Amino acid sequence: MTDHSEQKRPAGALPLRADGRDVRTTKHEVAVDIVKLNKWFGKFHVLRDVSLKVMRGERIVICGPSGGGKSTLLRCVNRLEDWQQGRVIVDGVELTEDLRTIDDVRREVGMVFQQFNLFPHLSVLDNCMLAPIWVRRMPRKDAEAIARHFLERVRIPEQADKYPAQLSGGQQQRVAIARALCMEPKIMLFDEPTSALDPEMVKEVLDTMGELAMDGMTMLVVSHEMGFARQVANRMVLMDAGQIIEVNEPEAFFTNPRHERTKLFLSQILH
Amino acid sequence: MVQDAQTAFVSQQLIASLEPPRAAVGLPALFRQRLFGSVLNSVLTLLGALLIIVLIWPAVRFLLIDAVWEGASRVDCLPETVGRPVGACWPFVEKKFAQFMYGFYPASELWRVNLTYALAAILLAPLLVPSIPYKTANAILFFGVFPVVAFFLLIGGVFGLPHVETRLWGGLLVTLIISFTGIIGSLPLGILLALGRRSDLRVIRMFCIGFIEFWRGVPLITVLFFATYMLPLFLPPGWTIDALLRVLIGVVLFAAAYMAEVVRGGLQAIPRGQYEAAMALGLGYWRMNGLVILPQALKLVIPGMVNSFLALFKDTTLVLIVAIFDLLGQVRAAFSDPNWATPVTLFTGFAFAGMIYFVISFAISRYALFVERRLNTDARH
Numbered sequence: 001m002t003d004h005s006e007q008k009r010p011a012g013a014l015p016l017r018a019d020g021r022d023v024r025t026t027k028h029e030v031a032v033d034i035v036k037l038n039k040w041f042g043k044f045h046v047l048r049d050v051s052l053k054v055m056r057g058e059r060i061v062i063c064g065p066s067g068g069g070k071s072t073l074l075r076c077v078n079r080l081e082d083w084q085q086g087r088v089i090v091d092g093v094e095l096t097e098d099l100r101t102i103d104d105v106r107r108e109v110g111m112v113f114q115q116f117n118l119f120p121h122l123s124v125l126d127n128c129m130l131a132p133i134w135v136r137r138m139p140r141k142d143a144e145a146i147a148r149h150f151l152e153r154v155r156i157p158e159q160a161d162k163y164p165a166q167l168s169g170g171q172q173q174r175v176a177i178a179r180a181l182c183m184e185p186k187i188m189l190f191d192e193p194t195s196a197l198d199p200e201m202v203k204e205v206l207d208t209m210g211e212l213a214m215d216g217m218t219m220l221v222v223s224h225e226m227g228f229a230r231q232v233a234n235r236m237v238l239m240d241a242g243q244i245i246e247v248n249e250p251e252a253f254f255t256n257p258r259h260e261r262t263k264l265f266l267s268q269i270l271h
Numbered sequence: 272m273v274q275d276a277q278t279a280f281v282s283q284q285l286i287a288s289l290e291p292p293r294a295a296v297g298l299p300a301l302f303r304q305r306l307f308g309s310v311l312n313s314v315l316t317l318l319g320a321l322l323i324i325v326l327i328w329p330a331v332r333f334l335l336i337d338a339v340w341e342g343a344s345r346v347d348c349l350p351e352t353v354g355r356p357v358g359a360c361w362p363f364v365e366k367k368f369a370q371f372m373y374g375f376y377p378a379s380e381l382w383r384v385n386l387t388y389a390l391a392a393i394l395l396a397p398l399l400v401p402s403i404p405y406k407t408a409n410a411i412l413f414f415g416v417f418p419v420v421a422f423f424l425l426i427g428g429v430f431g432l433p434h435v436e437t438r439l440w441g442g443l444l445v446t447l448i449i450s451f452t453g454i455i456g457s458l459p460l461g462i463l464l465a466l467g468r469r470s471d472l473r474v475i476r477m478f479c480i481g482f483i484e485f486w487r488g489v490p491l492i493t494v495l496f497f498a499t500y501m502l503p504l505f506l507p508p509g510w511t512i513d514a515l516l517r518v519l520i521g522v523v524l525f526a527a528a529y530m531a532e533v534v535r536g537g538l539q540a541i542p543r544g545q546y547e548a549a550m551a552l553g554l555g556y557w558r559m560n561g562l563v564i565l566p567q568a569l570k571l572v573i574p575g576m577v578n579s580f581l582a583l584f585k586d587t588t589l590v591l592i593v594a595i596f597d598l599l600g601q602v603r604a605a606f607s608d609p610n611w612a613t614p615v616t617l618f619t620g621f622a623f624a625g626m627i628y629f630v631i632s633f634a635i636s637r638y639a640l641f642v643e644r645r646l647n648t649d650a651r652h
Contacts, residue, residue, distance in 0.1 A: 080547055099555075107553035117548035121566050121646075130562060131552040183552060 022149070023215040026056050026091040026186045031218045032077055037086035039072065039242075046072055047083065048242040054187075059219045061229040061250075064239040065265060070222045071191050073239065077220065078102075078109045078189065091186060107135060110180030114192040116172045118164040124151070124175050125160040128182045135183065143182075150178040154208050170201025174208055181212075188212065190221040226269060230254060238262050333358040334622060348613045359619040360611070367605045371623075374441015374596055380433065384444055387421045399638065401645055414455060437515035441596040443627065445515075449522055449597065450584040456523035457583070458576075461530025462569075466560060468535055479531070486528035492589055494521045499593040518590055526583050533575040537568030570646050577639040581632050599624050 032054040039047035047069050054060055062070045075081040076088055079095050079102045088095045090105045119127050128147035132138040138146070151157045154174040156167075164172055173193055180188060190209065194202040206228045213219060213232045223229065229236060229250060236253040238245045238261065246259045254270075257263045306316045337358030339348050346352055348360035364371070373384055394413040397403040425444075428434035440448070467479035486494075498521040499514060506512070541564055549559040569576070591600040602620040605611070 078551055080550060103553050103555055106551060109551075111548075111551040113544060113548060113551075115542075115544050117542075117544040119545065119548070119563055119567075121570065131554065134558050134562060135553045179552070 022153075022184070023212070023217045024184050024186045025216060026218060028092045029056055030054070030089075031056050031058070031091055031187055032220065033087075033089040034073070034076070035087040035089070037073070037076060037083055037088065039076070039081065039083040039085075046242050047076070050086070050239075050242070050244055052237065052244065052247075054218065054220060057216050057218055058234045059213050059217075059221070059232050060235050060237060061221045061223055061233040062237045062239055063222070063224060063226075063229065063265070063269075064245070068240045069242040070239050074189050074191050074220060074222050077187075078106050078111060080111075107183060108185050109187045109189060110183055110185035111189040112173070112176050112180055112191065112193050114195050116164075116169075116176045116196070118172055118176055118179070120164050123161055123163055124156075124167070127164070127175060128179045131179070131183050146182050146184075147178070150181045151175070153181065153211075154178045155204075168201060169197045170204045173197060173201075173205045177205070177208055177212075187218045187220070190219065190223065192222050192224070194223065194225055224269065226254070238265060240265070333618070345609075345611050345613050345616075348611075348615060357613075357615055359622060360613055360615050361619070363605075363611045363613075363616055363619055364623050366611075367601075367608075370605065371442045371598060371601050373444050374601060375439040376435060376441070376444065377433075377439070380427070380435055383424050383427070383432065383435075387424050390417060390420065418452075418455075437513050440515065442601045443598045445590070445595060446584075446587050446597040446599075448515075449519060449587045449590065450580075452519045453522040453526045453583045453587075454580050456519075457526035457530045457579075460523065460527035462534050462565065464527060464531035465534035465538060468531065469538060483528045483531050486525050487532070489525075491522075491525055491586055492592055494525050495589060495593050497521075514593070515595065518593065518595060522583070522587075526579065529579050530576065533572050533579055534568065536575065537572035538564065540571055541567055570643075573639055573643050573646075577636060581635060584632060584635075585628060598627065 030053055032052070034050055034052045037047050037050040038045070050069075050073060052060075052073075062073065064070055072081055076083055076095075077090060079088075082097070090109060093101060093105055095101065095105055118124075119130070122130065125144065125147050128151065129140070129143040132143040132146055133140060148157060148160065151160055154177055156171055156174055156178075159167060159171060159175070164175065167175065177193075193209070194205050197205065202225070206225060209219070209221070210228070210232050221229075221233075233250050235247055236250050237247050238253075238259070240261050246253070246257065246262045248258075253262070254266065257266055305312065307313045335358075337356055338361055339353060339357055339359070340361050342348060342360070342362035343366075347362060348357055350357045369378070369381075373381060376384060394409065394417055398406065398409050398413055403409075423429055424432070425440070426435065426437070464479050464483060467475045468483065470476050470479070495518055498517040502517060503511065545563055545567065546559065549563045554562065587597050588599040590597050591603070596604055602624045606616060606620060
C-alpha cells in the first residue's frame with residue numbers, strides 16, 4: 001500500500017485527512033439512508049419497500065438474480081433513477097426533485113458503471129480532469145496533479161495520454177474508477193464493475209476496489225463476485241423481485257443462509 | 272489399426288513476429304489483378320474507359336480545344352468568323368468577369384471587397400490547419416470580429432468610406448455572403464433547437480418542434496418572397512430593413528431548422544451511458560452537453576452537416592426570385608447582353624458558373640473528410 005502522506009498536496013485542492021490518506025469520509029455517521037423506497041416503471045413495481053442504512057466506511061455488496069432491482073436501487077442513490085414513494089438521504093442531504101440538491105449530491109457520490117462509460121473523444125488524463133475543472137472549478141494544473149495521482153493509485157500512470165479505445169477492458173474500468181475518485185467523493189457506487197470484463201482482467205479491478213476499501217471508502221457494490229464480497233464486504237444484501245430478502249455479514253450469509261431465496265441463489269452462483 | 276493423433280503438445284519455442292508477404296504493388300500489378308484479372312473485370316474496365324471517353328472528350332473539346340480565347344464581341348465567337356465549329360466563348364467570361372465576381376459594386380471601391388476577401392482568407396486559413404495554435408483567439412477573430420469589420424467595409428458610410436447600397440452588391444460576393452452567414456448562423460441556432468426539442472420542459476419542446484416543422488414545411492423560395500415583399504407590409508410605416516438583411520435572416524432561420532434535425536440525429540446516437548456518466552460526475556445540463564455530448568454528436572453528423580451546408584451554398588441561387596443577383600443571377604443577366612449573343616454563350620456561362628460552384632463545394636467536402644479523419648480518436652469507424 002503506497003504511503004500517500006509524504007506526497008505534496010496540490011495547491012487549491014480539497015484538504016486531506018490528518019493521516020495523509022486521500023479518501024474522504026461522510027460528515028454523518030449514516031452515509032446513505034434509504035427509507036421505504038418504492039418505485040414503479042409504469043405498472044411494474046420495481047422497488048418494493050426497500051429500506052437500508054449504510055454507515056460511514058461500510059462496504060455493502062448487493063447481490064441477487066437478474067432483474068431483481070439491484071442496479072435500480074444503486075442508481076437511486078445519486079438520482080439517476082427517480083422514485084414515487086419513500087426517501088433517500090445521502091450524507092444528511094435528502095434527495096428530491098430539486099436540481100441543485102441533486103448536483104450537490106452527485107458531486108460527493110462517485111459511480112462506476114458496468115460499461116465503463118469513458119468519454120471516447122478525450123484522452124485518459126482529460127477524462128479524469130474534466131469534472132474537477134468544470135465542477136470543482138479547480139485550476140488546470142491542480143486538476144492534472146490530482147488526475148495523475150489517482151491514475152497512479154489505480155496503477156496505470158503511463159496510459160495518461162492514450163485514448164480509451166486504445167486500452168484493454170480492465171484498464172478502461174480502472175480509468176473509470178480513477179475518474180470517479182478525482183472528484184474525491186465520500187461514497188462510491190459500483191454497478192457490476194467487472195461483469196463486462198474478460199476473466200483475466202477482473203482481478204486487477206477487484207484489487208483496486210479492495211485497496212479503496214482498505215482506505216476507508218464507503219462503498220455500495222452490486223456484484224456477482226462472491227470471492228471479492230467475502231473478503232471486502234461488511235454486509236451482504238440479497239435482493240430479488242425488488243425487495244431486500246436477506247442482510248447479513250458475509251460469513252454468516254454464505255455459510256448459513258436463512259431465507260429460501262438466498263439458499264437458492266447461492267446454490268446457483270457457487271459451483 | 273488407426274494411428275492416434277498426438278493428444279499432448281508442448282511448444283518448445285515461441286514464434287517471433289515476421290514481415291507479411293510482399294503484396295503485389297505498382298502499376299503492372301494493378302493492371303494484372305484489378306483491371307484485367309478476370310473476364311468480367313476486363314469487360315467492365317473497357318466499358319468504364321468507353322464511358323469516360325464518351326463523357327469527357329466532348330467536354331474537353333468544348334472547353335479547351337474548340338474554345339475561343341481572344342475577342343472583343345460576339346463576332347469573334349461565331350463559327351463563320353473563326354472558320355471552324357466553336358466551343359466555349361471565353362472572352363465573354365473575361366469581359367464580364369468583374370460583374371460575375373462583384374455585381375454592380377462601384378469599380379473605384381472594389382478594393383474594399385478585395386480587402387474583405389483577403390482578411391477572410393488570412394483569418395480562415397490558420398483556423399483550418401490543425402497544427403496552428405491560438406485556435407480560440409483565431410475563432411473569436413474570424414466568427415466575431417471579422418463579420419463586423421466586413422460589414423462596415425462593404426457597406427461604407429463610416430470612416431470616410433462612401434456608402435455602397437446592398438442593391439449594387441452581386442455576383443460571387445453575394446453568394447459567399449449569403450452562404451457564409453447562413454452556415455455560421457444556422458449552426459448554433461440549430462444546436463439550440465435540437466437540444467430544445469429533446470428538452471424535458473414542455474413549453475420549450477413544443478416551441479422547438481413548432482419552429483422546426485414550420486420552417487421545414489415551406490420552400491425557401493416562399494421564405495425569400497415573403498421576407499422581401501410581404502414583410503414590409505407588416506412592419507410599421509417608416510421602418511425598413513435592408514433587402515439583403517431580410518434575405519439573410521430568412522436563410523438563417525430556414526437552414527437552422529434543417530440543421531436542428533441533423534444534430535438531433537447525432538444526439539440520439541450517443542449511448543445513454545455517456546449521459547449517465549456525465550450526470551454522475553455532477554456536470555450540469557449545459558456542461559454535460561457542451562463538454563461530453565455535443566463534441567461526440569457533432570463529430571458523428573459531420574457528413575449530414577456538410578450536406579446541409581453544400582445544399583445551402585447552392586440554394587443561394589434562389590435569391591434571383593427577389594431581384595438579388597448572385598453568381599448565377601449575374602451570369603444569366605449577362606446572357607441578355609446583345610453584344611455577346613452567340614449560340615455558345617449560354618453553355619459558356621453555365622459551364623463557368625458550374626465550375627466555380629464545383630470547385631468550392633469540392634473543397635468544402637474534402638476538408639470535411641480531412642476533419643473527420645483527424646477527429647477519429649475512438650477508432651470505431
